[in-house]
Amino acid sequence: MRVILLGGPELARAALMLGLDVTAEHPDVALIDLRDPTALSVAAALPPGLPRVVVANPDQRALARALAIPLDRIAASCEPAVLGPLVASAVPPARPRATRVVLVSSARGGTGRTLLVANLSRRIAAHRSTVVLDVTGTGGAAWWLGVTPRPWSDIEGLGLELTAEHLAVVAEEARPELRVIGGAPHAPSVAAALATTRAATGMAELVLVDAPLLADERTRALLELADRSLVLTYPDPASRGAQDVAAMPALAWRIASQAPGSPGRSSPDVFFSLPRDEAALASAIASRGIARGRLGHAYDILAALVTEDMASR
Ligand SMILES: Nc1ncnc2c1ncn2[C@@H]1O[C@H](COP(=O)(O)OP(=O)(O)O)[C@@H](O)[C@H]1O
Ligand SMILES: [Mg+2]
Numbered sequence: 001m002r003v004i005l006l007g008g009p010e011l012a013r014a015a016l017m018l019g020l021d022v023t024a025e026h027p028d029v030a031l032i033d034l035r036d037p038t039a040l041s042v043a044a045a046l047p048p049g050l051p052r053v054v055v056a057n058p059d060q061r062a063l064a065r066a067l068a069i070p071l072d073r074i075a076a077s078c079e080p081a082v083l084g085p086l087v088a089s090a091v092p093p094a095r096p097r098a099t100r101v102v103l104v105s106s107a108r109g110g111t112g113r114t115l116l117v118a119n120l121s122r123r124i125a126a127h128r129s130t131v132v133l134d135v136t137g138t139g140g141a142a143w144w145l146g147v148t149p150r151p152w153s154d155i156e157g158l159g160l161e162l163t164a165e166h167l168a169v170v171a172e173e174a175r176p177e178l179r180v181i182g183g184a185p186h187a188p189s190v191a192a193a194l195a196t197t198r199a200a201t202g203m204a205e206l207v208l209v210d211a212p213l214l215a216d217e218r219t220r221a222l223l224e225l226a227d228r229s230l231v232l233t234y235p236d237p238a239s240r241g242a243q244d245v246a247a248m249p250a251l252a253w254r255i256a257s258q259a260p261g262s263p264g265r266s267s268p269d270v271f272f273s274l275p276r277d278e279a280a281l282a283s284a285i286a287s288r289g290i291a292r293g294r295l296g297h298a299y300d301i302l303a304a305l306v307t308e309d310m311a312s313r
Helices: 009-017 039-043 058-066 080-090 113-124 140-145 152-156 164-170 190-200 217-223 237-245 278-287 293-311
Strands: 002-006 029-033 052-055 100-106 130-134 172-175 178-181 206-210 228-233 252-259 272-275
Touching: 002 009, 002 039, 009 029, 009 080, 029 039, 029 080, 052 080, 080 293, 100 113, 100 217, 100 293, 113 130, 113 140, 113 206, 113 228, 113 293, 130 140, 130 190, 140 172, 140 178, 152 164, 152 190, 164 190, 190 206, 190 217, 228 293, 272 293, 278 293
Parallel strands: 002 029, 029 052, 100 206, 100 228, 130 178, 130 206, 228 252, 252 272
Antiparallel strands: 172 178
């Protein structure tokens, strides 16, 4: 998405984190930091039809309202996780918004796929209707989301001519606009996994798949349906070996899991780094809820990136 920036370095950093294309030529949206003294005068010269997202202090909100900025386009800070969804929703889609299939996998187990799926789905469902498909047969995602979906054997019993209406019957609602399909104790057949994913696109704007490993035949098949894949990588030697020989899917974002250093975009071949954060994990487990703290903040940003990716294609 093309954005024109009126503000300081904080706004520029947020745009970089969100992968926005910063330009003064034919922008789709203007990002204006009202806390920057020069921004307001330059903003007055922008074309009237250009959608605006503004960052404002509490005492500047009245000013923003006087400039006819709707309340849902006013952010309290330059935080990428806050700005991302506002920017994504400011631009009307050129065509009806297509459902996106986003698949989460990795070269080896225990990298944090299920934790990522649970945390992304909770965050994204606040803005976009979401179906989580657990293709692992472990019921792990459902545990995090506090529901017990019907086992895959029930879905297999419905046959391969599945429709969204069939799936609505076997989906468990975890939150408003967040449903979960696929329970323990067995993983689905390749055919059932494919039929379910296709049908699930008729139920929500995002189909988020907790997939088995890259080497699994279900994952290989589902990658053909995915618009984006998130491949978690882990920095120990055996995992590096597994990653080197694994076939990296097209359209993959490599997500470094449990990485040292700060969250964000860290190196050219890593799209985003998630920190190791035992404390955030312990309290998430205790409340069976979303991770907060440093890890939660990283999930917030990644959720904004996925939302933005959905809006821009
Ligand atoms: N960012 C993290 N910080 C600390 N521990 C983590 C993190 N991500 C994952 N873990 C640990 O790894 C374990 C496996 O995570 P999980 O999401 O179940 O992986 P997968 O689904 O890839 O097998 C979790 O139970 C947790 O103990
Ligand atoms: Mg898992």
